[in-house]
Amino acid sequence: MAGSDQHTSPSTRVPRPLPPAAATSAGGWPAVLAVASAVFTVTATETMPIGLLPEMAADLRVSEGTIGLTVTLYGVFAGLLAPVLTAATRRLDRKRLLIVILAVFVAGNVLTATATNCTWLMLVRLLVGFIHGVLWAIVASIAVRLVPANLSVRATAVVFSGISLASVIGVPLGTMVGQWLNWRAAFWGLAVCSALALGATAVLMPAMPPRGGVFLSDLPRLLRRGNLRAALAVTAVVVIAHYAAYTYVTPFLLRNVGLAPGMIGSLLLCFGVAGVAGNFLAGAVIGRMTLRTVVIGLIAGTGVSLALLLAAGTWQPGAVAFLLSWGIAYSALPVALQTLIFRSVPHAREAATSLYVLSFNVSIALGALAGSVALDRSGPSMVMTTAVALCAVALLLATFLRREECGA
Template sequence: MRALLVLMLGAFVAQTTEYLPIGLLPQIAHSLNVSEARVGALVTGYAWVAAISAMPLTLATQRLARRRLLMSLLGVMTATNTLAAFSSSYLVLATLRVATALTHGVFWSMIAAYAVQLEPDVPATRATAIALGGIPLALVVGVPIATAIGHWAGWRNAFAAYAVLGGIAILLSARYLPAAVDSNIGTEHGVPRGNASLYWAALATTLTVTTHFIGYTYIVPVLSDVVHLPVARHAAVLMTFGLAGAAGTIVSGWLDQPPKRLSIIAAGGVTASQGAILLTGSDQIAVWLEMALWGWSISTLIVGLQSWAIAIAPHRANTASSLYVAAFNMGIGTGALIGGAALDADGVASVLKVGVVTGSIALLSFTMPWGLPGRRIPSR
């Protein structure tokens, strides 16, 4: 179980690193003298690099020892976060984000299969949920703490803090992850072919994740300009989002539900929460409930979509996961880009409007007749 907790820490570092500019968006924009939309592009560029590189880099590294690969990926994240803390220009920061993004697709493609191999006596869905627990933890404490550090000590210190944590994750990996485990045992290699359901699931993933990131990338401006929430309360609201996300991950890991059904319910929650914020506006009580629904929904969506991909191609779990990661990150980049365009064109409220429209399209994508109905993943 200690090995799974180490993977959870690594996932926490990786996920928080990806989302760092979101909570620090105003500080980075002011410090580097660029617009908030350009800072949002740091998320867009990161996601697109991860999307493009996920499949080829996963295929290129799938025969490497898992522990060594994991430590190398964490090492790159640690180094780039350290350098980001000293960056003095937008170009330097953007370049470092590209370098970090190259680790992202491989990291998330390997972690689920690696978790199952590390703990063969633990049900597969539970092992995966524990390893992926770093994702909601990043939302519960990672992004809110980074936001707080950025508010009180500057955004560079936030990057430095997670560089230190990345170093700790590397040391714990060396101590507690066995060198002999091969997460590719019993799996086939290569790109999944002749599987229309898998590629349709990837499209549904892109649309639903786009919906989330249209709004979430610009959540700080939304809280400020739509809800009129004081800046001092932003970190607490984001923590509420993350706590609900942690609950969503735990519950979805134990529910015996077909992953497609779980994904549809969660996609509906992501869409409904953005619409609710738009409707309630400056109601500062309602926003806590809306952000909790949003947090629960996106964490449940992550588990549901990845489980759906693995269920469709169980004998090619790594490459199916890499396709899911590529689709997920395409959604991140597309969402951030669309949200930024809406922000520049018609203000913050339009970000939520576009999110609701995109979410409705995403929900329709699950109804297409050639999509896989979904099935439960055997526990072992």
């Protein structure tokens, strides 16, 4: 990640510079942890249906593929509206904006827990997805402002560990609660987590005036940067691959591997633990080798793991091992890709990140949609086959990244 944390827009419409005192990092590691808690609750909200597909589908009397589309709707709105809403909120203090976002998540999880039919559920997910993209557009740039510049990659890794911790705690625990009680109890729990994250942010995070600004007219200019285009393309394809497989990993493990339903929550927990390891692995290796090499290696690791998981069949020990290696490899990618975006356009981080959020979240939607089609038409094996093929495409695209723009 670049040493400076200035976020000036490439546009000539640059806001008045901050005074020197405000340019220094503030908040420190407690504030970084508060932001990580926000990332945790947002990610858990987004992915919770993955572990509860059978229970939600049975209760609402729809197919598992239809429930999977709640992830699709969420991702579409989060991605498409990220640049628009980031531009619309460019003058808001980042602390206040994050508090508003978390308040929406509290309400959204309460409304999800009380949904009486699939239409209600879809509308609520649409509402929450509406605000979700703004958080992803600002969270990484917030993290690097809370600590000294030389600790920016580590701060990014800590904040993004909220993604992996959501897999470790959120989805598996929600799956267990859904099996023991019902799926609604899992979303009531998420409402409480969202409220706690809101409180931590309000207490621990300092006031944070916006730096630079995101103007929609600037985005086409940013896309002229070849390395940014390549980074966004790699992000899109590898995320589609992952979510095509992960959204429907529960049916695959039940039907193809032959695991007992009671084991799914524990395995998703192990997947999340592997993801935390992968997240901090990325923070350790970035800077020790070229970022291009790191990205290529992680994509290759993800694709090979998925291929071996598919090939393992009913060999359960092997399937578990390959599931964990998939978790390690993929969960390291968000840190590496976000750092790649920052290095590709160091002068316009929030603007570039809004495009990254668009690419990432729309790709979540497309992945869930591709997985839904494959599951409903051909079964779980085709879901994994599709994911492996997409990883191969992402690996090819990653070779177009320019080594000199990726940094050491």
